[in-house]
Amino acid sequence: MRSRIGPEPFKIKAVEPMRLPDRSVREEALVRANYNLFGLRSEEVYVDLLTDSGTGAMSAAQWAALMMGDEAYAGARSFYALKDAVKEILGFDYVIPAHQGRGAENVLFGTLCKKGDVIPFNMPFDTTMAHILNVGAKPVDCVVDEAFDLVSDYPFKGNVDIGKLETVINQYGKENIPLIMVTVTNNSGGGQPVSLQNIRDVSQVARKYGIPFFLDAARMAENAYFIKMREPSCANMSLKEIIRAMADAADGLAVSCKKDPLVNIGGMITCRNEEMYHVLLPRTILYEGFATYGGLAGRDLQALAQGLFEMTDEEYMSHRVAQVRHLGELLDEAGVPFVKPAGGHAIFVDAASFLPRIPQRLFPADVLAAEVYIEGAVRGIGLGALAFATADPETGSEVLPKLELFRLAIPRRAYTNSHMEYVAEVVNDVYKRRESVDYGLELAYEPPVKGIRHFLGKLRPKKL
Numbered sequence: 001m002r003s004r005i006g007p008e009p010f011k012i013k014a015v016e017p018m019r020l021p022d023r024s025v026r027e028e029a030l031v032r033a034n035y036n037l038f039g040l041r042s043e044e045v046y047v048d049l050l051t052d053s054g055t056g057a058m059s060a061a062q063w064a065a066l067m068m069g070d071e072a073y074a075g076a077r078s079f080y081a082l083k084d085a086v087k088e089i090l091g092f093d094y095v096i097p098a099h100q101g102r103g104a105e106n107v108l109f110g111t112l113c114k115k116g117d118v119i120p121f122n123m124p125f126d127t128t129m130a131h132i133l134n135v136g137a138k139p140v141d142c143v144v145d146e147a148f149d150l151v152s153d154y155p156f157k158g159n160v161d162i163g164k165l166e167t168v169i170n171q172y173g174k175e176n177i178p179l180i181m182v183t184v185t186n187n188s189g190g191g192q193p194v195s196l197q198n199i200r201d202v203s204q205v206a207r208k209y210g211i212p213f214f215l216d217a218a219r220m221a222e223n224a225y226f227i228k229m230r231e232p233s234c235a236n237m238s239l240k241e242i243i244r245a246m247a248d249a250a251d252g253l254a255v256s257c258k259k260d261p262l263v264n265i266g267g268m269i270t271c272r273n274e275e276m277y278h279v280l281l282p283r284t285i286l287y288e289g290f291a292t293y294g295g296l297a298g299r300d301l302q303a304l305a306q307g308l309f310e311m312t313d314e315e316y317m318s319h320r321v322a323q324v325r326h327l328g329e330l331l332d333e334a335g336v337p338f339v340k341p342a343g344g345h346a347i348f349v350d351a352a353s354f355l356p357r358i359p360q361r362l363f364p365a366d367v368l369a370a371e372v373y374i375e376g377a378v379r380g381i382g383l384g385a386l387a388f389a390t391a392d393p394e395t396g397s398e399v400l401p402k403l404e405l406f407r408l409a410i411p412r413r414a415y416t417n418s419h420m421e422y423v424a425e426v427v428n429d430v431y432k433r434r435e436s437v438d439y440g441l442e443l444a445y446e447p448p449v450k451g452i453r454h455f456l457g458k459l460r461p462k463k464l
Helices: 023-032 060-066 077-090 101-112 126-133 162-172 196-209 220-230 239-248 274-287 298-310 314-333 364-376 417-432
Strands: 094-098 118-121 138-141 180-183 213-216 252-256 267-271 346-350 381-383 405-409 439-445 458-463
Touching: 023 364, 060 298, 077 094, 077 239, 077 267, 077 298, 094 101, 094 274, 101 126, 101 252, 101 267, 101 274, 118 162, 126 138, 162 196, 180 196, 196 213, 196 239, 220 239, 220 314, 267 274, 314 346, 314 417, 364 381, 364 405, 364 417, 364 439
Parallel strands: 118 138, 118 180, 180 213, 213 252
Antiparallel strands: 094 267, 252 267, 346 405, 381 405, 439 458
């Protein structure tokens, strides 16, 4: 049964025209892009659900904040506005700005990790994994088994299995584990949340072994909303209180601020102690910028400070999650398989079940992405073997991921519920004709850097 979704808790002040390109234009564009939807031009897309990163709409208050930006190279007022917001919302004394999340990842993993190290996760996302692999370290999944049951209604499929975590620590030795990281929500596993109790349990294990504990907190507000809705002990807490409780359990955060903090560009690392702060600063200056701007203009720092407060608005977040759920319910009515419950920022279609005739080595998630684009100029992203396959360290043979997903990520405050209905219609139409999809995709080119082939790879069709 479809749940009620209320109207958007905002009104539209400026509009950006959208035009649906002809099918012939879409077909030519897909070929020119080598069947990789990252290669499309934005004007060739009607509804763009490639990512929710940096694609949302800023508020009137954030646009006003831009005009308050202090562009001083060092010690800008805008940095201290961000520092104050981080202290109030997240409780950390130290903040290092970065140009975006992967800049923060570069500073964190490039500083703390070395060849042979192991980093336990629930599940890392693509650039996180790439940064770890490219310093010669290894991420290890410790997510609960329920994460791989795509149809169960288990409320916290992003949780860390504490037994798995302790096994990894004992197997590799705490001296080879520079940090433990938990991604909230768990993007690789379908945007699934992590409970507050689980975050606290991981924190306790980290303290037991003396290992720093970081949250990958790009979607911390969405995760907090799910905690409020699904964790009985937190039902009477405010969103702001839950976010703070999550942060209080960690030694630091790495954040892509292009997600929940509601800006189009920006990232940050937060930490509790001065020692960690000064350990991370040299690489920040080498790769991002000075300590008080980290690759961002003062106006971006000012908008980010405002966005940290706005992400705690419960009316906004309620609609945000409901809009994603609305798309899921429309797909569910047509029988389209996807990860359930619906995630906080995206619907993750089960491409392996949607296109069962296509073997995983021929990238069914990316075939589905191509077919949905051809059908209605809707752009999503395949998150399966193309993005997450790895090489066995002993044999060198390819190890395919357990999940083969097609993600439809919804930008914040950018599309209406009518757009979601259009997207559902397009995906449902592809589902009706799924038996006619008679090809897979194979790599014609992949970049020489580990972990990023889905961004830059060139694909070509291969008949089944």
